[in-house]
Amino acid sequence: MTAAGAKMNSYLRGPFTVFGLVVAAVTCVLDQASKLYLLFVHDLPAHPVRLGPFFDFVLARNTGISYGLFQTNTALGQWVLLGIKVAAVILLWVWLARAGGRLAALSLGLIIGGAIGNGIDRLAYGWVVDFVFFHVSGANWRFDWYVFNLADVAIVAGVAGLLYESVAAGRAVKAP
Numbered sequence: 433m434t435a436a437g438a439k440m441n442s443y444l445r446g447p448f449t450v451f452g453l454v455v456a457a458v459t460c461v462l463d464q465a466s467k468l469y470l471l472f473v474h475d476l477p478a479h480p481v482r483l484g485p486f487f488d489f490v491l492a493r494n495t496g497i498s499y500g501l502f503q504t505n506t507a508l509g510q511w512v513l514l515g516i517k518v519a520a521v522i523l524l525w526v527w528l529a530r531a532g533g534r535l536a537a538l539s540l541g542l543i544i545g546g547a548i549g550n551g552i553d554r555l556a557y558g559w560v561v562d563f564v565f566f567h568v569s570g571a572n573w574r575f576d577w578y579v580f581n582l583a584d585v586a587i588v589a590g591v592a593g594l595l596y597e598s599v600a601a602g603r604a605v606k607a608p
Contacts, residue, residue, distance in 0.1 A: 446529035448537035453528070455538055459545025463583040464552060467561040476563060492562040492579035510558050517551045539593030546583035546590065
């Protein structure tokens with residue numbers, strides 16, 4: 433192996449890298465399986481699912497990023513968002529290679545898997561498939577939460593894990 437290859441290898445491999453990448457792969461597969469089932473087997477666009485007084489499965493086509501920010505309907509805009517996502521995954525992988533424990537690796541794997549799952553949607557459809565819809569209503573008011581998917585849940589859980597490790601575990605997780 434050349435010196436440059438060894439240096440690149442050191443940026444991408446660490447003691448918990450394989451564990452984190454397995455978590456990322458499982459997260460991505462579960463996310464994609466749920467979306468494919470709801471889109472093409474259940475036909476969610478034609479058959480929304482009411483699961484209770486505050487929880488539904490509906491189809492939302494998210495052409496932006498988290499919480500529907502930076503909506504873009506152009507091909508260039510979608511490619512820019514996809515490029516940003518690819519850069520983020522690479523940086524998270526470098527961080528994963530430096531992870532010093534299983535919680536950090538698990539958390540980073542969840543974030544990477546969620547980002548890749550949403551990236552696959554953007555590549556395949558030009559938008560991200562969101563379907564989980566929480567809402568609460570009273571006599572004269574209604575609160576609708578953002579529509580999200582399993583990849584989003586994984587990303588939030590991963591961020592929560594990193595926050596826990598950096599705050600509650602007594603030692604900070606070091607980013608690259």
